Amino acid sequence: MTDNALRELYQEVILDHSRHPRHYGSLDHASHKAEGYNPLCGDKVTVYLKLDADGRVSDIKFEGKGCAISQASASMMTDMLKGRTAEEAEKLMQGFLHLVKGEDASDLPEDDRERLEVMGGISEFPMRVKCATLAWHTYRNAVEEGAT
Amino acid sequence: MNAPLFNQVGKIVASFDAEKARADFEILSRTVYGKPLVYLDSGASAQKPRVVLDTMRDFAQSEYANVHRGVHFLSAAATDRYEAARRTVQKFLNAAREDEIIFTKGGTEAINLVSYSYLAPTIQPGDEIVLSVMEHHSNIVPWHFLRERAGAVLKWVDVRDDGSLDIEALDAAITAKTKLVAVTHMSNVLGTVTPLKEIIARAHAKGVPVLADGCQSAVHDIVDVQALDVDFYAVTGHKLYGPTGIGALYAKRAHLKAMRPFNGGGEMIREVMKDRITYADAPARFEAGTPPIIETVGLATALDYLSSFDRAAVAAHEHDLLAYAREQVRQFNWLRVIGDAPGKGAILSFEADGMHAHDLATILDREGVAVRAGHHCAQVLMERFNVTSTSRASFALYNTRADVDALVAGLSKARGILS
Numbered sequence: 001m002t003d004n005a006l007r008e009l010y011q012e013v014i015l016d017h018s019r020h021p022r023h024y025g026s027l028d029h030a031s032h033k034a035e036g037y038n039p040l041c042g043d044k045v046t047v048y049l050k051l052d053a054d055g056r057v058s059d060i061k062f063e064g065k066g067c068a069i070s071q072a073s074a075s076m077m078t079d080m081l082k083g084r085t086a087e088e089a090e091k092l093m094q095g096f097l098h099l100v101k102g103e104d105a106s107d108l109p110e111d112d113r114e115r116l117e118v119m120g121g122i123s124e125f126p127m128r129v130k131c132a133t134l135a136w137h138t139y140r141n142a143v144e145e146g147a148t
Numbered sequence: 149m150n151a152p153l154f155n156q157v158g159k160i161v162a163s164f165d166a167e168k169a170r171a172d173f174e175i176l177s178r179t180v181y182g183k184p185l186v187y188l189d190s191g192a193s194a195q196k197p198r199v200v201l202d203t204m205r206d207f208a209q210s211e212y213a214n215v216h217r218g219v220h221f222l223s224a225a226a227t228d229r230y231e232a233a234r235r236t237v238q239k240f241l242n243a244a245r246e247d248e249i250i251f252t253k254g255g256t257e258a259i260n261l262v263s264y265s266y267l268a269p270t271i272q273p274g275d276e277i278v279l280s281v282m283e284h285h286s287n288i289v290p291w292h293f294l295r296e297r298a299g300a301v302l303k304w305v306d307v308r309d310d311g312s313l314d315i316e317a318l319d320a321a322i323t324a325k326t327k328l329v330a331v332t333h334m335s336n337v338l339g340t341v342t343p344l345k346e347i348i349a350r351a352h353a354k355g356v357p358v359l360a361d362g363c364q365s366a367v368h369d370i371v372d373v374q375a376l377d378v379d380f381y382a383v384t385g386h387k388l389y390g391p392t393g394i395g396a397l398y399a400k401r402a403h404l405k406a407m408r409p410f411n412g413g414g415e416m417i418r419e420v421m422k423d424r425i426t427y428a429d430a431p432a433r434f435e436a437g438t439p440p441i442i443e444t445v446g447l448a449t450a451l452d453y454l455s456s457f458d459r460a461a462v463a464a465h466e467h468d469l470l471a472y473a474r475e476q477v478r479q480f481n482w483l484r485v486i487g488d489a490p491g492k493g494a495i496l497s498f499e500a501d502g503m504h505a506h507d508l509a510t511i512l513d514r515e516g517v518a519v520r521a522g523h524h525c526a527q528v529l530m531e532r533f534n535v536t537s538t539s540r541a542s543f544a545l546y547n548t549r550a551d552v553d554a555l556v557a558g559l560s561k562a563r564g565i566l567s
Contacts, residue, residue, distance in 0.1 A: 006514055010507070010565050019502075037536040041506050042536040065536055067504035068566065125510060 008121035010068065018068035023078035026062040029090075034146040036064075036138030038130055043070050047138045049148075055086030063078070065132050073119060074105070074135035080115065081139065089143075093136050100132045157262075164461035166192075172197040172453075172544040182327040183516030186554040191336055191364060191542030192520050193386045196450070200390060203449040204442050210564075212503055215441055216415055216432070232442055233448035233467075237396050241381060248404065250397045250434045251444055255363040256286040258382035259330075259395035262359055263290035265407040266380070273299030276325045279355075279533045280305045280342070282314055282335040285525040287361040287382075291330060294296055301325070307532065311338035311487035319350045329358045332523030332550045333381075334365035337540065339470070339495030339498045341365065348377050359402070363387055365393075367544070368466060368493045370459050373398050385443065388546075390450030394443035397434075404430035446540060453478070462545045466494035469543040473552045478485040480559060482567075486533050494543035497524075502558075503566045505537040511562040517554050 019091045027033075027044030027048035031086045035084045045064035049073065052058050060082050077096075081089050095108035099116055170176055173195045179187050187195060202378070207229060213222035215230045231246075238246045248389035252258040267277075277291045282306050294300040305318045313331075322329065329351045334341050348358045357379035362371060366383045373381050377454055380403070384395035399407070409416055409427055413436035418426040427433050454462075473496050477483050482501040500508060519542040521529045530536060 003514075006511060006565060015566070022544065040522060042502075042527065042535070043506075067506040069507070128506065128510060131506060138418070 004127045005121065005124045010077060011032045011118060011121070015068060017040050017072035017075040021062075021071055021075035023061045023075070025061050025063055027059060028078070030061075030148055032142040032146040034138050034142035036134050037073070037143065038066070038134050039071070040092075040130065041067065043067065043134065044113040045070065045074055045135050045138050047074075047123050047135060047146075050088075051143070051144050057081045057084050057089060062135060064139075066134070067128075069122060069128055069131040073132045074103075076116070076119070077135050077139060081110065084134060085144070089139075093140065096136060100129050139140070163458045164465050164545070165549050166465055167472065169457070170548070172199065173546050174198055174499075176546060180516050180518075181514050183514075184211070184554075186515075186517040186551045188541040188543065188547065188551060188555060189518045189520050190367075190544035190547075191389070191540065193388045193392070194367065194544055195546065196391065196446075197389055197453050200449045204446040205389065207445045208442050212442065214438055216234060218457050226441060229292055229445050229448075230439070232434040233444045236382075236448040236451050237398075239456065240371070241366075241396075241398050242374055243398050244374055245401060247429070247431050248398055248401055250404075250431045252395045252397055253440065254386070254395035255361065255382045255384035255395050256395075258380075258384075258395055259287055259359065259361065260290045261329075261397055261410050262380050262382075262399070263294060265302075265410045265434065266403060267294060268298065269408055271298045271300050271327060274301060274325060275299075275327045276301045276303050276323060278303045278305060278318065278321045278329045278331075280307065280318070280331050282311070282313075282340060282526065282529045283308055283330070283332055283364070284336050284361060285555055286363075287332060287359075288528065295562055298476070300327075304528070305331075307340065307529075308337070308489075311335065311340045311492070312489035312490050313340065313342045315338050315343055315350065316348055318347060322351055322354050322356055324354075326354070326356045326500065329356055330361070331358065332361040332364070332373075333527075334362075334368065334495075335487065335492045335529075336364050336495070337497050337526045337529055337538065338489065339497070340489040340505035340508045341486060341491055341493050344378065345376050348379075364493065364495070368463060369452070379403060385447040385450065388447070388450050390447040390479070391440075391443040392441045394447045396447075399430075401430075403505060405433075407434070409433055409436070409510055413437045457545070464546065464562055466547075469547055469549065469552060470494040470496060472549055472557055473541065473543075473555065476552060476556045477559070480563070480565065481551075483559070486535070495540060496542075497538045497540045499535050499538050500563070503562060505539040506558070507566055508539050508562050511565055512555070515554065515558040515561065519555070 030048040032049040035127045043066035048061045050059035099105040211225040213226045215227040303321045359380035381398040386392040416436040487498045505521035
């Protein structure tokens with residue numbers, strides 16, 4: 001059972017994202033940017049955004065160092081946020097936060113939920129939830145306070 | 149004279165039985181996730197033997213009242229126990245006088261007390277504080293306060309690649325402007341034991357006092373503050389098999405006389421009038437308010453417990469564990485040990501290729517193995533070794549070679565899952 005929880009946490013999709021993060025790097029002419037920091041482990045992530053006038057995420061990148069969970073989460077986040085409206089992005093984030101805490105995430109559109117479900121294993125590891133949410137909180141900081 | 153015990157690796161000492169001592173710690177017989185607990189995080193906080201917990205409970209149930217206040221029976225009994233605890237700490241550190249022992253809530257408060265009461269009143273812009281890059285944040289941040297608020301200059305002494313302290317570099321950092329050398333006695337990350345006696349001799353030759361952070365060292369080695377001639381020595385109870393919330397500062401009498409109070413309140417005064425105030429002498433001057441009385445009694449019990457063993461034999465046992473673990477992890481070519489200073493204490497920090505410390509610690513945890521993962525409140529040191537975090541196994545008297553074997557098996561498993 002223990003091993004199952006670990007296998008679920010460190011399943012191939014997650015390890016793949018952490019080893020080969022998508023949208024990794026900085027973004028020239030980012031409209032928004034924020035740095036996130038997890039004081040527990042010293043992990044850092046920077047999220048760069050290009051938001052359209054109406055708030056749509058037209059481009060997104062991240063860079064940073066961290067554990068497999070935080071890197072995979074950041075990578076998946078950039079994959080999923082690109083092209084979303086502000087409203088869709090907020091909904092996705094709320095759904096994600098519910099999911100990793102083991103709470104009801106039925107608000108998420110079905111295909112989003114299916115994609116994010118690989119992160120659901122984290123709910124069995126409460127000490128690691130912050131690793132998974134670091135990039136998302138940083139994204140939100142970038143939107144709210146990170147206009148460049 | 150307390151010759152360092154850290155040179156006795158491999159020496160056969162039959163007078164310490166770790167299995168027997170292990171039975172004193174009830175928590176070590178529990179399981180986590182169905183696996184026997186393998187506790188390798190005593191460097192963060194040590195477990196408490198039954199005698200400490202029992203004594204605290206018995207004291208609270210039979211002799212407890214506030215100290216230094218009442219004339220009634222229990223107040224006298226509690227005061228006796230509290231002051232007896234001070235003498236226990238005095239003896240443990242071999243201080244010359246009991247009033248050189250100030251109870252604090254831990255090592256952090258002990259160092260902050262020196263910063264606020266000893267250095268802050270006299271520090272001038274441009275005055276220097278010398279510290280090593282391997283200090284714990286508790287021996288960095290109080291000095292940053294003086295940098296920010298009073299213009300003090302922090303002068304950092306590097307460590308060599310093996311984690312050892314370069315005494316010549318430290319000596320060179322001490323100038324006519326140096327007001328204090330603040331240095332650890334044993335690094336909480338690298339395990340490095342600093343040449344404290346030599347550091348103090350060099351600093352004193354230039355008229356500079358030395359504060360030593362003894363939070364890691366006091367549990368592993370006999371500390372003799374008089375032989376060291378150290379000016380300030382900070383210890384914390386919970387790393388000494390005692391309770392949390394209690395620690396102590398040893399300070400030379402002459403320094404204490406010159407130090408202004410830190411916290412103001414009950415018990416630290418001589419006389420309070422509307423327009424003037426006089427303060428009690430040390431130690432009361434620095435112990436405002438009701439202290440953690442039960443915890444203080446617990447600390448004394450923990451020190452008695454530790455002192456009941458042949459300390460040299462305990463040190464040899466811990467060094468055997470470290471040497472064994474160091475040897476075992478050599479088989480992993482993907483693992484890099486950080487800190488290999490000669491004579492180091494029983495702490496093994498490492499980083500693993502392609503495996504973040506937190507992922508590693510999560511997998512070890514599910515095997516029942518508790519290690520610390522992170523920056524260990526030592527970010528300056530992390531920067532020195534170009535890492536953001538490490539995993540750390542720290543050994544105590546109750547650990548055995550079987551614990552090391554569990555760690556090694558867990559590392560293999562983590563490698564299997566993460567790579």
